[in-house]
Amino acid sequence: MTIVDTPRAVYIDEPHRIRVAAAEPRPPRPGEALVRVAWSGICGSDREMLAGGRPEGFVRYPVVPGHEWSGTVESVGDPIDAALVGKAVVGEGFRSCGRCDACRRGDNNLCGAPYDETGFTRPGAWSDYLTLPARLLHVLPDGSDLRAAAALEPAACVAAACLKVAPVPGERVAVVGAGTLGMLATQLLHAGGPAELAVVVRRPDRVELAHRCGATGVLSPAEADRLAGRFDVVVEAAGTTGAARTAVRLAGRGGRVALTGIPSVDEAPPSPTDLVLNQITVHTVFGAPSRAWSHAVRAFASGALDPAALITHEIPLDDVTEAFRVLSNPAAGAVKVLLRP
Template sequence: MSRSVVVDRPGASRLAEGEQPVPGAGEVLVKVSAAGLCGSDRELFEGGRPAGFVSYPVTPGHEWSGTVVAAGPQTDPGLLGACVVGEGHRGCLVCGPCRDGFPNLCLSGYDETGFTRPGAFADHLLLPARLLHVLAPDADMRAAALLEPAAVVASAVRHAALRPGETAAVVGAGTLGMLALQLLAAASPARLVAIDPRAERGAAAEEAGATSFLSPGEAADGTFDVVLETAGAPGTAHAAVALSRRGGRVVVTGIPADPDDTVPTALLVTRALTLHTVFGSGPADWAYAVRAFTSGVLRPAALITHELPLTDFEKALALSATPGAGKILLRPDLD
């Protein structure tokens, strides 16, 4: 038997039990070690996920790590027993973006583990073997569950292309912001500033690699070569653009709840800024994040504050909204 959290509709979840899934051709069955809770999981449960980006009923959980316990036909049997993480976006593999390496931008539509396909808030996860990234046998599987948000951050960092000696700022010191600080610090910037209104995040930000921690408004506008926005709050994209020097690079990852949130075109044009945005991550971003994790550059374990059993899904959701909560993991082995 295998258990899974099922959200039937906004506000209604249950723990379902059923037969253990059987992998088909090109598929693997993964025993879940840990699955991270994300703000988008809370949106899914509360009904705030945009139309087209969720299909109820669904088992959430797009941030995960686990071990391959079964392989279907036409699948490499060498994967059995491997410690793995996996991409979530199910691209068609035929359209232009997919062929360019961006299944997260597939023209056939949005399709992602944990939102439109069963996710990892379960004992087992079934998915195509082509989505897997194999980890070292001694990998910290708790920390590895954060490689999905790390891949998103890797996409942002790759766009930013920070060079040694440049200056950088990260707007937002949540999970994405902390991971961004770790990756950017590896590029040896002359200055790496974390900006967040929560003063209690300062020590952790400096541990992640920030040279200083400032509240919004304390950093001088127009001074940074690179600015990464990771907060997704109203006004934070505008703030990121304002912080960038003329000719600088800005990468925006957050999606504010306010649909009228704006970035001033005049500021973008008169400063001749390069602006990138990030939605999900592609295979190259995953490979980047996994390499950084394996080498020790990326240290996600420091961001984990709570670990709960699978049966405490709704408790975990409530906990995620409390001050001091960092990354929360659901672990089937704790039940």
């Protein structure tokens, strides 16, 4: 095993306290793999951890963040097949028990055991190395772009939403939100052959990106209000105030809606009257079960999903504070920011 000269990791010791320090990789125990991290992403929940806004029980300080990542297997513990060494991989975050009712029906993201996830309660991939159960790994095709693959975790989350609403070719589809999740959802939904694929965009600088990801039309929130009831399928991927209500209003009678964002606790819910009278089915998504990961990885391997289109900034691991400054500056135009060990 080749170890970098001075392995490091980013630590959030407590809210508002972040540092980079030496971190020796932990050798894999039985059933585990040691991965050399190639790229790792930053998402809203990471910013939430630094700000201290993560709900109680969903973070364990001090923590090495990093649940979005790609890398190469460096070594494995018995009885994992040594052929895994050298493979390009991404990995699921939820450390599910595999025994409860939720796990047995395939909803391992809803495991009945206490919440446990890489980058939140376990050391994550804002580091040179990551040790995790080998069962969580998804092997990528040889020659895969590991830079792009680092965004497969959010892709898996919106893949879960797409699987729930199950769009049929020729249906009218809308996406609310033009951030990372919204653009990944747009790519996945575009691959399904919709008759129309509209994206609700608040920021004019995202219009071109939405079209590049497969949108046939781009709507402002005001325009979305005028198209109430037009769409068969709607995926909400914004989490901003009013996004869930917009998604439900866009759905026509008998429509299917998936909500992926987590709005503020005082957010007014969609009207139950609208839901019942129009017989709208609303699905919600928290993370991604294994089947959604498989869906995202297959779409990536086939070329139907290209997360590279969303990557706007690459920042060395040692400059992690600069990454947070970029994300907090609207003028920077950040979509997906990656850390490079």
